[in-house]
Amino acid sequence: MTIELKDVVFSYPETPDKSVLNIQSWAVSSHQRVFVHGPSGGGKSTLLNVLSGIIRPVAGELTMLSQRLDQMTNRQLDRFRANHIGYIFQQFNLIPYLNAVDNIRLANQFSKTIPQAELHANIIDLLTTFGLDETDRDRPTEKLSIGQQQRIAIARALINKPEILIADEPTSSLDKTNRDVFMSELHAMVSETKTTLLFVSHDLSLSDSFDRVDSLADINTAERAY
Amino acid sequence: MFAKLALKSLLNRKGSVFLTVIAMSVSVFALLAVDHIRSQTKDSFHSTVSGIDLIVGARTGSLNLLLYSVFRIGNPTNNIDWSTYKSVAANPKVAWAIPMSLGDSHRGYRVVGTTQDYFEHFSFGKKQTLDFDTGRPFAEVFDVVLGSEVAKKLNYTLGTNIVLAHGLGKTSFSLHDDNPFTVVGILKPSGTPVDQSLQVSLHGMEAIHNPRQPATKLMEQPLSAGQSTQVLFEPEKITAFMLGLNSRLATFNVQREINTYSREPLSAILPGVALSELWQMMSVLENTLRLISGLILVAALLGLTAMMLASVRERQREIYLLRVIGAPPIFLFLLIELEAIWVSGISILIGAAGLSLSLMIAQDFLAANYGLHIDANIFSQGTLHYALLVMGATAFAAAIPALAVYRSAKIS
Numbered sequence: 306m307t308i309e310l311k312d313v314v315f316s317y318p319e320t321p322d323k324s325v326l327n328i329q330s331w332a333v334s335s336h337q338r339v340f341v342h343g344p345s346g347g348g349k350s351t352l353l354n355v356l357s358g359i360i361r362p363v364a365g366e367l368t369m370l371s372q373r374l375d376q377m378t379n380r381q382l383d384r385f386r387a388n389h390i391g392y393i394f395q396q397f398n399l400i401p402y403l404n405a406v407d408n409i410r411l412a413n414q415f416s417k418t419i420p421q422a423e424l425h426a427n428i429i430d431l432l433t434t435f436g437l438d439e440t441d442r443d444r445p446t447e448k449l450s451i452g453q454q455q456r457i458a459i460a461r462a463l464i465n466k467p468e469i470l471i472a473d474e475p476t477s478s479l480d481k482t483n484r485d486v487f488m489s490e491l492h493a494m495v496s497e498t499k500t501t502l503l504f505v506s507h508d509l510s511l512s513d514s515f516d517r518v519d520s521l522a523d524i525n526t527a528e529r530a531y
Numbered sequence: 532m533f534a535k536l537a538l539k540s541l542l543n544r545k546g547s548v549f550l551t552v553i554a555m556s557v558s559v560f561a562l563l564a565v566d567h568i569r570s571q572t573k574d575s576f577h578s579t580v581s582g583i584d585l586i587v588g589a590r591t592g593s594l595n596l597l598l599y600s601v602f603r604i605g606n607p608t609n610n611i612d613w614s615t616y617k618s619v620a621a622n623p624k625v626a627w628a629i630p631m632s633l634g635d636s637h638r639g640y641r642v643v644g645t646t647q648d649y650f651e652h653f654s655f656g657k658k659q660t661l662d663f664d665t666g667r668p669f670a671e672v673f674d675v676v677l678g679s680e681v682a683k684k685l686n687y688t689l690g691t692n693i694v695l696a697h698g699l700g701k702t703s704f705s706l707h708d709d710n711p712f713t714v715v716g717i718l719k720p721s722g723t724p725v726d727q728s729l730q731v732s733l734h735g736m737e738a739i740h741n742p743r744q745p746a747t748k749l750m751e752q753p754l755s756a757g758q759s760t761q762v763l764f765e766p767e768k769i770t771a772f773m774l775g776l777n778s779r780l781a782t783f784n785v786q787r788e789i790n791t792y793s794r795e796p797l798s799a800i801l802p803g804v805a806l807s808e809l810w811q812m813m814s815v816l817e818n819t820l821r822l823i824s825g826l827i828l829v830a831a832l833l834g835l836t837a838m839m840l841a842s843v844r845e846r847q848r849e850i851y852l853l854r855v856i857g858a859p860p861i862f863l864f865l866l867i868e869l870e871a872i873w874v875s876g877i878s879i880l881i882g883a884a885g886l887s888l889s890l891m892i893a894q895d896f897l898a899a900n901y902g903l904h905i906d907a908n909i910f911s912q913g914t915l916h917y918a919l920l921v922m923g924a925t926a927f928a929a930a931i932p933a934l935a936v937y938r939s940a941k942i943s
């Protein structure tokens with residue numbers, strides 16, 4: 306199992322009485338591509354933040370790649386995230402004033418899984434795969450189109466060769482054409498690198514070509530927050 | 532990479548960062564200026580009097596005597612008799628004596644009537660004597676030796692004929708047109724008030740002041756530095772004189788003897804002691820200036836802190852992104868600190884460069900008007916200390932926004 310949750314409870318410190326997540330049991334096996342859907346406000350982003358160790362569950366066992374995240378120190382959580390998890394958001398995936406190469410390089414700084422000598426070549430390879438030509442590589446990413454930015458975000462998320470890729474509604478700000486390009490490139494990349502993919506969205510139409518489609522409502526038994 | 536990230540982040544917020552840098556630069560400028568000018572003034576003053584054991588003039592306050600005799604600031608109250616000078620100079624404990632007759636000027640530069648001992652015995656800095664750039668000491672009545680600054684500013688060279696005026700003003704109504712002096716020597720820069728002076732012999736000085744002896748007539752006589760001239764122009768009064776003693780141990784002894792001189796009231800002062808008095812008086816001003824520049828720094832740092840705090844609020848998403856790619860909270864803390872250090876580093880460079888430039892521009896003015904020789908090169912240990920102080924203070928001030936980021940980034 307790549308991801309395993311047991312009796313995981315989460316509530317935000319501001320509202321300790323209202324649990325956002327309450328998951329008895331949920332698991333994702335390795336190399337699986339899982340689509341999780343649910344309405345907005347349902348706790349999708351919260352779940353992903355818990356899985357990546359940005360926030361800690363209030364209770365329960367959280368195992369990722371056979372390691373107990375709930376027992377790690379903060380420092381270990383940061384390291385684990387840097388080394389094993391790639392993350393793509395709906396938007397603002399990149400430091401806007403840095404160019405694509407520097408954005409990706411920055412993501413590598415906290416992991417250092419790739420030898421410095423190979424890093425640049427790897428970055429250029431990735432960016433070429435995602436169709437970013439030379440002139441666009443050196444421009445601040447804020448000057449690029451949203452479609453380009455989101456594809457750089459995939460490259461950024463994959464630079465450290467993570468076992469798990471987490472995508473939080475990454476296509477919401479894209480138009481139809483860009484969305485299709487994004488989805489096909491994402492799937493191609495994930496199958497090539499054999500990465501476990503956890504993709505959340507409220508848009509079920511994106512769930513084609515996933516191995517599994519879960520509804521958050523079935524997983525999460527917490528009282529609806531709305 | 533991190534330094535680059537910090538710098539790029541700052542460049543991305545040019546407007547507010549620019550204003551902060553300006554404020555910080557001004558404070559650095561003020562801090563360094565106060566310190567540099569203070570230490571340079573002290574060095575310059577101390578260097579000027581370093582070779583003089585005693586200064587003697589008519590009875591007056593020691594500061595007053597020091598300032599008018601050596602630094603040519605202010606005016607003497609009284610003259611002293613030539614015979615007094617002769618008798619003190621004859622004291623066996625006295626190694627050398629340099630008489631000075633002051634009170635005249637040429638186009639704003641002071642004229643000093645003195646003897647050849649001036650070139651032989653006056654020393655400054657680390658026992659350097661006055662060096663000639665070209666020419667030689669004065670020998671004839673109407674010979675004049677120029678300080679380096681005078682020659683440069685007035686464009687005088689050897690052989691130039693000039694007119695020396697009675698009085699100190701730039702426009703003197705009693706121009707002694709009939710007393711043409713000839714430049715026979717130009718001194719090398721010494722960093723002392725000598726650079727701003729014209730040196731003539733005491734006899735030359737008397738010639739300017741003695742209307743009963745028409746100069747033209749004197750010129751017809753065979754003049755040499757020898758006997759005939761001295762007989763003709765034995766000075767009656769001089770303003771002050773400097774003494775070098777055979778042994779420094781005798782200083783207080785000789786000082787007492789002069790102070791109790793019976794034929795006229797005299798003051799003998801130790802220039803180093805008088806300068807200490809001066810610094811004592813100046814220390815209140817000095818500390819006030821330091822306090823003010825310190826306060827400017829505090830204000831600038833508060834501005835920096837406010838700017839950084841505002842940026843932290845604007846950059847929540849960026850901070851979250853960095854967290855997601857694995858940046859630990861301490862990294863974010865250091866990133867904010869690094870940005871602040873960049874700002875203060877750049878400000879220090881701008882402030883220091885600005886000060887250097889200002890000094891280069893003001894140098895001549897300060898030298899010409901106040902006899903102050905301020906080096907435009909401000910890079911000294913003191914500057915380094917201030918730079919480190921500013922950096923340290925910046926790091927301290929930036930800890931406020933940096934801690935805010937750190938706390939918000941911490942996993943709860």
Ligand SMILES: Nc1ncnc2c1ncn2[C@@H]1O[C@H](COP(=O)(O)OP(=O)(O)O)[C@@H](O)[C@H]1O
Nearest residue numbers: 317319325344345346347348349350351352530
């Ligand atoms: N930082 C936060 N502090 C407090 N409550 C939050 C925070 N983030 C999200 N929530 C609440 O948690 C619930 C789930 O939000 P979220 O995980 O963002 O849902 P989704 O991603 O499915 O739209 C919502 O009720 C939301 O208001």
Ligand SMILES: [Mg+2]
Nearest residue numbers: 349350351473
């Ligand atoms: Mg969400």
